[in-house]
Amino acid sequence: MCRRQVLEQGYCRLWRKAKEIPWKEYLSEIAKNSLTGERAREVTRHPKITEN
Amino acid sequence: MKKYVLIIAEKPDAARRIASALDFDQKARSMNDKGVPYYVATRERKIVVVPALGHLYTVSAEAGGRDAFPVLGFRWVPRYLAEKKAQRTRAWLQVITELSRDADEFIDACDYDTEGSIIGYFILKYACGGKEGVSRRMKYSTLTKEELQRSYAQSLPHLDFPLIEAGRTRHEVDWLYGINLSRALTQISKNHSGKYRTLSTGRVQGPLLSFLASREKSIRSFTPTPYWQIHAHVRMNGKPCVAQYAKRRIETRKEAETVSNACRGIGRVEKVESKQFHQFPPPPFDLGALQVEAHGLFGYSPKTTLDLAQRLYLDALISYPRTGSQKLPSAIGYRSILRNLNKAQEYRTLTAELLAGPILKPHEGRKEDPAHPAIYPTGKLSDRVLSRPERNIWDIVVRRFMAAFGESATIRSLKVTVEVKGHLFYIEGRRTLKEGWQRFYEPYIVSESRDVPSVQEGDTVEFKETVAERKLTHPPPRYNPASLLQKMDEVGIGTESTRADIIQALYRRKYVRGERMTVTDLGSAVLEVLKDSCRKIVSTKMTKELEDRINGIRLAVESRENVLAHAVENLTPALRRLQERRREIGENLSNAIRRMVLEERIVGACPVCKTGNLVVIYSKKSGKRFAGCTNYFEGRCKASFALPQNGTIGRSRRNCRECGWPTVQVKMRRRKTWVLCFNPDCPSRKRKTEEKELSNVQETSS
Numbered sequence: 018m019c020r021r022q023v024l025e026q027g028y029c030r031l032w033r034k035a036k037e038i039p040w041k042e043y044l045s046e047i048a049k050n051s052l053t054g055e056r057a058r059e060v061t062r063h064p065k066i067t068e069n
Numbered sequence: 070m071k072k073y074v075l076i077i078a079e080k081p082d083a084a085r086r087i088a089s090a091l092d093f094d095q096k097a098r099s100m101n102d103k104g105v106p107y108y109v110a111t112r113e114r115k116i117v118v119v120p121a122l123g124h125l126y127t128v129s130a131e132a133g134g135r136d137a138f139p140v141l142g143f144r145w146v147p148r149y150l151a152e153k154k155a156q157r158t159r160a161w162l163q164v165i166t167e168l169s170r171d172a173d174e175f176i177d178a179c180d181y182d183t184e185g186s187i188i189g190y191f192i193l194k195y196a197c198g199g200k201e202g203v204s205r206r207m208k209y210s211t212l213t214k215e216e217l218q219r220s221y222a223q224s225l226p227h228l229d230f231p232l233i234e235a236g237r238t239r240h241e242v243d244w245l246y247g248i249n250l251s252r253a254l255t256q257i258s259k260n261h262s263g264k265y266r267t268l269s270t271g272r273v274q275g276p277l278l279s280f281l282a283s284r285e286k287s288i289r290s291f292t293p294t295p296y297w298q299i300h301a302h303v304r305m306n307g308k309p310c311v312a313q314y315a316k317r318r319i320e321t322r323k324e325a326e327t328v329s330n331a332c333r334g335i336g337r338v339e340k341v342e343s344k345q346f347h348q349f350p351p352p353p354f355d356l357g358a359l360q361v362e363a364h365g366l367f368g369y370s371p372k373t374t375l376d377l378a379q380r381l382y383l384d385a386l387i388s389y390p391r392t393g394s395q396k397l398p399s400a401i402g403y404r405s406i407l408r409n410l411n412k413a414q415e416y417r418t419l420t421a422e423l424l425a426g427p428i429l430k431p432h433e434g435r436k437e438d439p440a441h442p443a444i445y446p447t448g449k450l451s452d453r454v455l456s457r458p459e460r461n462i463w464d465i466v467v468r469r470f471m472a473a474f475g476e477s478a479t480i481r482s483l484k485v486t487v488e489v490k491g492h493l494f495y496i497e498g499r500r501t502l503k504e505g506w507q508r509f510y511e512p513y514i515v516s517e518s519r520d521v522p523s524v525q526e527g528d529t530v531e532f533k534e535t536v537a538e539r540k541l542t543h544p545p546p547r548y549n550p551a552s553l554l555q556k557m558d559e560v561g562i563g564t565e566s567t568r569a570d571i572i573q574a575l576y577r578r579k580y581v582r583g584e585r586m587t588v589t590d591l592g593s594a595v596l597e598v599l600k601d602s603c604r605k606i607v608s609t610k611m612t613k614e615l616e617d618r619i620n621g622i623r624l625a626v627e628s629r630e631n632v633l634a635h636a637v638e639n640l641t642p643a644l645r646r647l648q649e650r651r652r653e654i655g656e657n658l659s660n661a662i663r664r665m666v667l668e669e670r671i672v673g674a675c676p677v678c679k680t681g682n683l684v685v686i687y688s689k690k691s692g693k694r695f696a697g698c699t700n701y702f703e704g705r706c707k708a709s710f711a712l713p714q715n716g717t718i719g720r721s722r723r724n725c726r727e728c729g730w731p732t733v734q735v736k737m738r739r740r741k742t743w744v745l746c747f748n749p750d751c752p753s754r755k756r757k758t759e760e761k762e763l764s765n766v767q768e769t770s771s
Contacts, residue, residue: 031294031320032292032294032295034320034321035294035295035296035320035321035322036295036322037321037322037323047292047293050293050541052291052293052541052542052543052544053291053292053293054287054288054289054290054291054292054544055289056289056290057289057290057291057292
């Protein structure tokens, strides 16, 4: 899964709206969640992934 | 010599049953020639019943070696010529040919479906010397004496040629796809790596792998999102209940907290809605439904269920299981089946209840099969003690059959709407008023009852506690063999008889693993190759289209030649593209195979360097095996551990309970599986050594 997919599918928007948390925290929440898929987890670990 | 009637049956057990049923005294003589059993029955005429051994003929390449591709020319040959493992069938064909010489009447009594029709057709055509045109056909759905006698007396005047034509075309198309694509994948990978590994795909296997891979992709790229659900513990009419907030899914924490904080105190009943509805009995089983139910209730794979059902059918306990029908025609004799089942203690009360009714009319499903009815019990009770799994399958078939004759269940649902501080909550209840058919299907159905205290509009409700529960969305579930089977049925690929085998082939080829099917690297690599080179081959649309055209042959609206030409038309460009891209494909497949082989050899994480994995390695010098760290090859870790030289080593699910080091499972023939901890200083190992020494001392002293 690429970053574009993350954004297009609106996961980011939904999560942040739900929890009202900053971007970095959002990524770390996803990374440690057991329901997150392997590829999505890899994306969160990518050094170049930014909020915009 | 006096001439006789030669009957061809599909399997030895079926041959024995047919011969016994047709013999005047029900005591057919059992004969044997070259290890091939056959039976002689006496009726108005002498009857010889000889069994096949499943398919005795198969499709084979007209020319070229075992590795050549593309192969587009084929013919039907005896199986022993095409398959090394089928040498036994040589004697079988010899015996049938010899028996056919003194026969003047021929009857095909193989199972009345596509496969059975093809088996009988090729035996009559080749082994009996062109008797397919003069042979009659026995049609039956159970191996009971009565039905076999009837089907012999009323045998059809000729074989079902359109069905045979459709069936052989299916075999030929599947062979063309399977042999060419599988050989292409296997050869390309072998030419690249120098190592042989069978890779296969097929007309149905490809799309199936595609379903699984697409689901796998969704799971792997899934990101959970939070949501909240609110429920309240309330007291209504003096009794405690749980009320659910009307909005089932709240997207933000803020909203959830606002609602849960507000909804306290006293609420008021706004509306009380009561509905009564009827739940019809489930239809009797077709094969797919039986496989799904057996998987859900007992965890049997579709293949296991089919094998068990086949055994019950050969024992004449149930009707022919490879059916797509959900219909029970009255000709099967409902009353007589129930009367016979009444002899079994466990069904006595239920069958008596059904028999006491004036009319027996089953609730049927929509699906039909021109050849067979739904699966039903014959009423015969087993002469032998059934194994637990056989018993389970028989029991659900019997109970489902009885349930089909039951009355509808009546269920009442109640929904109470409560308002508190401008927010709405629902309290829902459900009660079964009349069990109807459900009683017949116990213990496989549990009627769920949830009581709600009786209230009226305007009554007060005390809100004790309101809870906002944080939840997370879940990824789509993985397919299991049963849900995959349902999916195949839904999209209409494969046949009732072949679906379970195709799913099994995915496991055998190591394209998937686990009960919840996970696509392996190898499975993904094979699919990617097929998608890149011949997307059409893995598309459901093409498979379904071919399936429809094959069915068209049976209905005489399509010809075998057209279907084969269409298949070759699709296949040729795909094979050309595979050849053109062989270098790249070879590399991808070889890498996937290498990764898979390595993964299979991993027995746990290295406890020394903590970054590598322990793999089973065979010493080139001694040929002995041991566990070594994968980082050894990069000079980063020298950890190695001794392994037992006998038995099978398997990965253990958890680390050692006593020291936390990785463990392996050791399976030895005729011995209990045991767990070995790698830690040489582990207390469990020391204890085992001491116990062994002690028992040795005791043995010596005694």
